[in-house]
Amino acid sequence: MARILSSRPFFILFPIFLLLSQATAQPDFQYHFCARDKENSSSTFQENLDHLLSSLVLEDDNGFGFYNLSYGNDADIVYTMGLCRGDVDPQACRTCLNDCSYLLRQRCRDKKEAVGWYDNCTLRYSYHSILGVMETKYIYYMLNANNVSSNSVDAFFQDLGTLFDALKDRAASGDSLRKFATGNASAPDFRTLYALVQCSPDLSQQECSDCLDYLYGLLPSRKIGGRVVGPSCNFRYEIYLFYGSAYTPLRASPPQLAPPSSNRTTSTQGKESKTSTTVIVAIVLSIVVSVILLIISACVYLRRKKKKDAETLQLYQHVEEIESLESLQYSFDTIRVGTDNFSEENKLGQGGFGSVYRGRLSNGQQVAVKRLSSDSGQGDLEFKNEVLLVAKLQHRNLVRLLGFCLEGNERLLIYEFVPNASLDHFIFDPSKRAILNWDGRFNIIRGVARGLLYLHEDSRLRIIHRDLKASNILLDEEMHPKISDFGMARLFVVNQTEGTTNRIVGTYGYMAPEYAMYGQFSVKSDVFSFGVLLLEIVSGQKNSRFCHDEHVEDLLSYAWRNWREGTALNVVDPLLRLGSTSELMRCIHIALLCVQENEARRPTMNTVVIMLNSDSLSLPTPSEPAFLHSYVGSDTSAADSRVTNELEHPRSEYAQASTNQISITELYPR
Structure with missing residues (x-):
């Protein structure tokens, strides 16, 4: 081919x-x-x-x-x-x-x-x-x-x-x-x-x-x-x-100097020895002079080359990988004018890697401009990831990258403008929660599932998002969901099913146990995050520790306890009680399947999409959620320490992150 x-x-x-x-x-x-x-x-x-x-x-x-x-x-x-x-x-x-x-x-x-x-x-x-x-x-x-x-x-x-x-x-x-x-x-x-x-x-x-x-x-x-x-x-x-x-060999063998022969006659030995010594001295001097000249030439060459390579590397590390995307590049002046010089009035949110601004292009199109911090090392990797990955992805449930700007220290990502900000602004806000009835939330659940399925199986690239959470789900004018923030995403080769990293990146509360503890990530890591998100959408509660009915537990433990006791509807947001009971129960069931500790038992996103769209399909019985044994009845700091000991920099795409949304990334090989 x-x-x-x-x-x-x-x-x-x-x-x-x-x-x-x-x-x-x-x-x-x-x-x-x-x-x-x-x-x-x-x-x-x-x-x-x-x-x-x-x-x-x-x-x-x-x-x-x-x-x-x-x-x-x-x-x-x-x-x-x-x-x-x-x-x-x-x-x-x-x-x-x-x-x-x-x-x-x-x-x-x-x-x-x-x-x-x-x-x-x-x-x-x-x-x-x-x-x-x-x-x-x-x-x-x-x-x-x-x-x-x-x-x-x-x-x-x-x-x-x-x-x-x-x-x-x-x-x-x-x-x-x-x-x-x-x-x-x-x-x-x-x-x-x-x-x-x-x-x-x-x-x-x-x-x-x-x-x-x-x-x-x-x-x-x-x-x-x-x-x-x-x-x-x-x-x-x-x-x-x-x-x-x-092809030139790696290294030529050095000239070999033959020792004087031991079978010379006595009458000629002195003369030949003198001649041999003269020849050897001449050869050695020639070699020494050649080596000195070579060293001098090499030093001059390397000094010039080092300076040139330093400049070239600095340029190519930021530009060469994205030179095929030149048609998407915007000038900094264009974006500066479109955002009114990045004014506070146009600021949509502040995160650990920079700020997001509302802007308007010369053709009148509204955009969201992510301006990465100039002093953020993590921002370099996030910038490359998002440009090189998101530009290749096209799906209605993924935020669309319109372009980028790379001038001097400025690194800008230009996205389609999504007017209703992120999902966490609605489901976790008591005053806005009622805006999203069950039909709206169920539509968001199915849209996020389709977007993840596209990333995992249907796109040209197999991508693991690694930071799926409510603040990374943007809502358009019709409240359709769009997955955003691919700064921590990882790409898999064909037929690759999992990877390992020595440095954990992601968001506390959404990370699968095999990833949080051992650095092993796969499509099932995203499935786990989706299960947590699904419970949050249904309950209107964050996956954090809270007191409820004399229990100190997180949302996963609360959902599991009620499921086993036959009172799963206790998990449902009271504002959704008029919604379809069968759909609500089915979503809780699917969420518990996604957050099982054994990753092999978690469904794929293809299966999840089928489960969400089919009322007649029977669902397997879920097993115990991950981390349940660490959370229930344990001290909060002890349960959290093993997951969060390397995590810092709270951030969000369009808004300041909540206290349990902790994310990092770093320049490190897979």
Whole structure:
């Protein structure tokens, strides 16, 4: 299946490091990434790691450039894996892995997980088994500085997509020792287009194909050459031959000086010794002078390159990923005028990452402008996420991104204006709660469910929202819901079902237990949040601790207790008692299914939508909600501490967040 690269989505849901390469090959580049472990490795772990890396290419030399070893016991066991490019000879492979081993031991000391790249090889180690595991957590790419001519972009990347698909199929069908393919094709304006793909051979055919597709989708458009490299696979294309016999080895062997022969005759030994000494001195002096000149040249080059790369990186880290969305970019002056210079009168709300303003474009269209704080590191990631994700999504129950502005320190997101603010303004406000009768609330419930289903299954991208809550549900003029705030969202590759993070982000009270305690998130994490939201809509109460009938409990515990006692209607907002009893009871039932502690028992959003739309479908019996054992009869601070110990920065999309709505995000790999 051919692809046009300029139409493929790419995104920054984890750090992707951009380096610009010149038109000529740079065979000795290197990069490494050290995982941010919660605790440093033990001395035994480091000893096992040193032993393993020093013996990697000696104990398991299979001649195919793929090495996999483990060493140690229990908590101090170390797993390592080395992979050389398929066109590199064994000696260059061993040299590269030894260099990479030295790099990781020097740069990632005391870390439990790391990956390092040289041009010819990849080396990684971890405290958990990595054999047969497709890893997309640590990825970077390099780009040629030159662009494809504007009139040839589509044809160029159609040819590249066709070539990529052919190579991907060849590599994926390789055996357990090598999954590697190279090839070339004709391209407009250029004589030949060359490409290389490779997977770690321990991956299955499908995993290799998925991994390469994932990397291909990350590569920015319009460049005449580039590469994307990850721990499990890599892809590169150029308009010159960079692989095989024409490729420069990683490191040339240094000149060898032969020692004087010991079988010379006595009569000529002195003269030949003198001559030999002169030759050796001349060679050594030549080498020394050459090395000095090389060092001076390298220092000058690196100084200039460092300055240029610093400027380039700063620009590209904010712009390159979104350059395909230029049609959505607004000038800062346009937005400044449209918001009356961001006046207080136009301010809709204040959050931890900035403020939201009402604005009007020159064509009269009303918009909501999210102005991210200039000093917020979290805002950088949120900005990239929302631009790169929301711009690709089109659904009536998702807030629509109209454009963005990136000028200097200003980062603005321009959304469609949703006049009725967020759901929490209504269901938690005693004076406004009556505005939403049961029909209106049921319509909101079904709309949010359809929006989540689109994110999880029906869009081109599989997206986990990770911060679904009442303040992130906006209501339009007809009170139809629109899910907003994708700053914490995560994108999954095809067939990926769950992910793990070492840093918890989200909102207290809405987080699934497996995510809050272990950092494991999936579509079922959003289902849990939806279940909490559903109970809040039905009850008009926040999922926080309150006193009721001599019980101190949260909304989930209250709903579960009444469900078991046969008094579930006690959960319903008194203002909704005139609504359909069967629909109210069904919604409470569905909510309890969504918040079950065992994520495998929670329904998918597809099943939830069916349940909401079918009165005849019988529902399974729910099991105990998550966290119930910690909340009921326990001390409030003790129950909350394990979830909230890393959470800060209260925020909301259109309004100041309530006290239990705590959200953060940070620059950290998946």
